[in-house]
Amino acid sequence: MKEYLPSSLRNVALVGHGGCGKTTFAEGVLYAAGATNRMGTVAEGNTVSDYNHDEIERKFSVSTSLIHAEWSETKLNMLDAPGYPDFLGEVKGALRVSDLALILVKAVEGIEVGTEIDWSFAKEYRTPVFFVVNKVDAENSAFEKRVGEIREKFSHDAVVVQFPVSEGPGFESVVDVIRMKLLKFSANSKGKYTEEEIPVSLKPMADKYREEFVEQLSETNEALLNVFLEKGALSADEIAVGLRKAIVDRKMFPVFAAAGQKLTGVASILDFISAFAPSPEVMPAPIGYKPNGGTEETTIPCDPGGDTVLFIFKTISERNIGELSLFRVYSGVVMAGMDLVNQANGKSERLGTLYMLNGKDRKETPKVIAGDIAAVVKLKDTHTNNTLSAKNHPFVMKRIDFPPPIMRVAIVSKNRHDEDKVASGLHALHEEDPTFLVEVDPELKQTVLSGQGEMHLQVVVKRLKERYGVEVEMVEPDIPYRETIRGVVADSEYKHKKQSGGRGQYGHVHLKLEPLHRGKGYEFVDGVVGGVVPGRFIPAVEKGVVEAMDRGVISGHKVVDVKVTLFDGSSHPVDSDEISFKIAASMAFRKGFKDAKPILLEPIYELEVLVPDEHMGDIMGDISGRRGKILGMEGEGSYQKIKAHVPLKELYKYANILRSMTQGRGVFVQKFSHYEEVPKEVADRIITEAQKDKVEQD
Ligand SMILES: Nc1nc2c(ncn2[C@@H]2O[C@H](COP(=O)(O)OP(=O)(O)OP(=O)(O)O)[C@@H](O)[C@H]2O)c(=O)[nH]1
Ligand SMILES: [Mg+2]
Known part of the structure; x- marks a missing residue:
C-alpha cells in the first residue's frame, strides 16, 4: 500500500x-x-x-x-x-x-x-x-x-x-x-x-x-x-x-x-x-500528560515530523494470530524495530513487525505515520491503554475509561489440577480485555470474575477453554457475611488443662465480650492485674481470640465489631505455655460469643439505577422486593436516577434483571456501602447451611 x-x-x-x-x-x-x-x-x-x-x-x-x-x-x-x-x-x-x-x-x-x-x-x-x-x-x-x-x-x-x-x-x-x-x-x-x-x-x-x-x-x-x-x-x-x-x-x-x-x-x-470527514490533522490535538508530571495536561499535535507517540487501544491474542497490539500513532512515525518507552512502567520496548489489518488478515508495513492505525506483534510488557513514546519525549495519552463491571460470578475449575492454568489464562485474557476483572478472594477462597454481563463472562470462560484447554463452571459467588454480637457477656471462662504423662498443658482465662459500633472492627484489652496471666502469654491470648474471630463461631464467617477484655486467669509454673493460653482464649471467646446474642451481618451495596421514566415504578417495586431501601431519586431528562441500598446477596445477575425489565434501556452502577444485620429468617437459613457444611467436612 x-x-x-x-x-x-x-x-x-x-x-x-x-x-x-x-x-x-x-x-x-x-x-x-x-x-x-x-x-x-x-x-x-x-x-x-x-x-x-x-x-x-x-x-x-x-x-x-x-x-x-x-x-x-x-x-x-x-x-x-x-x-x-x-x-x-x-x-x-x-x-x-x-x-x-x-x-x-x-x-x-x-x-x-x-x-x-x-x-x-x-x-x-x-x-x-x-x-x-x-x-x-x-x-x-x-x-x-x-x-x-x-x-x-x-x-x-x-x-x-x-x-x-x-x-x-x-x-x-x-x-x-x-x-x-x-x-x-x-x-x-x-x-x-x-x-x-x-x-x-x-x-x-x-x-x-x-x-x-x-x-x-x-x-x-x-x-x-x-x-x-x-x-x-x-x-x-x-x-x-x-x-x-x-x-x-x-x-x-x-x-x-x-x-x-x-x-x-x-x-x-x-x-x-x-x-x-475530518483527517487526524484537523481534529483538536488530543490531551495527555507528562509522566510523573502529575495531572497537568498537555496536547500533542498530529505531526509526522514530531517525536513518536503511539497509544495501544486494543490487544488481540488468538491462536493462529499470536498477540497483536492495535495502536494509533499520535505523533511522529513508527518504524519496525524502533525502541520506544512504555510510559506506564518505564520499560523499553522494541517494536516487532508492523501490520495493516483487515480483520484477521494482515499485511506487513515498514512504517506507520502520525494519525494512522495499525498493529504490532509481541510487545513484552505493554498492554491496552499504554502509551509508547520516544525516550526523549515522555508523554502519556489519556486512558480509555472502560465501563466498571456490573456482574460477578465465581468460577470453579472442573479439574482441580488446572487451577494454575486457569489463573494464568485469566490473567492473559484480562490483559487483552480490561473490561473484565479476576480476583482471588482470600476470605471466600473463590476466584471471582466480574464483567459487563452474562454474555461477556461466558465469552471469557469459553476463550479460557479454547485457548488454554481448561474448563471452569460459573457459580453464584459466596457472600462475605460477618458475625457479631449484640449483648455483653461479663465473664466467659475457660481452663485448658491436660495431664498425660510428661509435661502437661495449662492455660486459664476469663474474658469479657462487648459489642462495638458498626465498622469499629476489633479491640483487645489486657486488663489483667497482679500478673495472674503472666505477661509473656498475653500475646498468645490475643492470638487465640483473633484466630477464633477469623474462623467465625456460628456460621464460619469472620467476627467483627467486638471488644474483648482479658481480666483474669491463672497459670501453672511448669505446664503453662503459649499454645495452652491460645487454646484457652479461643475456647473462652467461642463460648462467650454464643452467649452474647450473636447476629449475622451482610454487605449492603449502594445501587444507582438510571431508567426511562416509564419503568420507574417497576424498578422501585423490584428493589423493595430485593430487601432494598430507596434512598432517593432525581430526574435526568426523560430518565430517572434511583439510589438505593440493597444487600449484595440480592444483586446476583441484577444486570440481566434490569435489562429484561427495561428492554435493555436501564443501566446501573454499584459499590460497597456498609454492613447491616441480616433478617432473622435469612440468618437462620445461612447458619443451618453452614453447620450442615461443617458436619459434611468433618
Ligand atoms: N435488509 C437488510 N438487512 C441487513 C442489512 N445489513 C445487514 N443486514 C442483516 O442484519 C443482520 C445483522 O447484521 P450485522 O452486519 O451482523 O449487524 P451488526 O451491526 O454488525 O451487529 P452486531 O455486531 O451484533 O452489533 C444480519 O442478518 C444481516 O444480514 C441491510 O442493509 N439490509
Ligand atoms: Mg457486527
Missing part, C-alpha cells in the same frame, strides 16, 4: 445498536473499494471483520475489528465495533482512536438503547458523528421518521445530505443534496453508482432538503451566514469549507440513507467521508 499523509487519513468507528448492520456495512466497504472480490455475510460466518469463533458461532460481533481500504486517494481505517451491550468497552476503545463515529440506525426499528449509548459516548469524546439510516431496503423502512427521531432525541443539528428514493426492497438510489444529483446503484455494479439528474418528481423534496441543509450550514458560522444573507446561496467551495469545519466542531451531523447489504448508498457515503 502506498504512503498517506495525515491529511489523507480517515479514522472511522462503525457503531450502533446490535444488529444494525455494521459488520455487513464494513464488508460492503471492502468490496466496494475492491479490497475483496466477494461479499461475505454474517449468516454464513465469512465476513472479514467477524472472524473469530465466538462471532461466527453467535452471528454477531464480540470484539472490535480493524479494516482499511483506499477510497478516492484517502485511506479509510474502519473499526467495526460490537453492538451487544456486554461489549461497550470495545465501543469506547474504537471511539477513542477515531475521528468520526458512523452511527447506524435501523430504518425500521429506529433509535434503540445501543444507539443512545453510542451517541452519549461520542458526545463525551467530542467525536464528530454521521448518522446512517441503514437497511432502507427493508419492508416498512421509514427514513423521514428516523430523521425526525434523530433530531428530536439527539440533536437538531442533524441534517439530511443523502435521502433515499423508493424505500423498501426496490431501494437502489439516493439523492445527494450537496451535489444535487440522483446517485443510482445497480445490482451488478459492485457498489459503484451512476450520477443522474434528479427526476422532476423528486425535485421538490430535493429542494426542500437542500434548503434546510444550506440554511443550517450557514448558521454554524458567522462568515457563512453573512454570505448567505447577502447572496441567498452558498458556492460549492463555501459549502465544502464550511461543512468540514461544522463537522469537526460538532455543529452539524449529516444524515445518510443506505442498505449496506445491497451496497446501496455505501459508495456515496464513502465519497462524502473522503471529501468532508
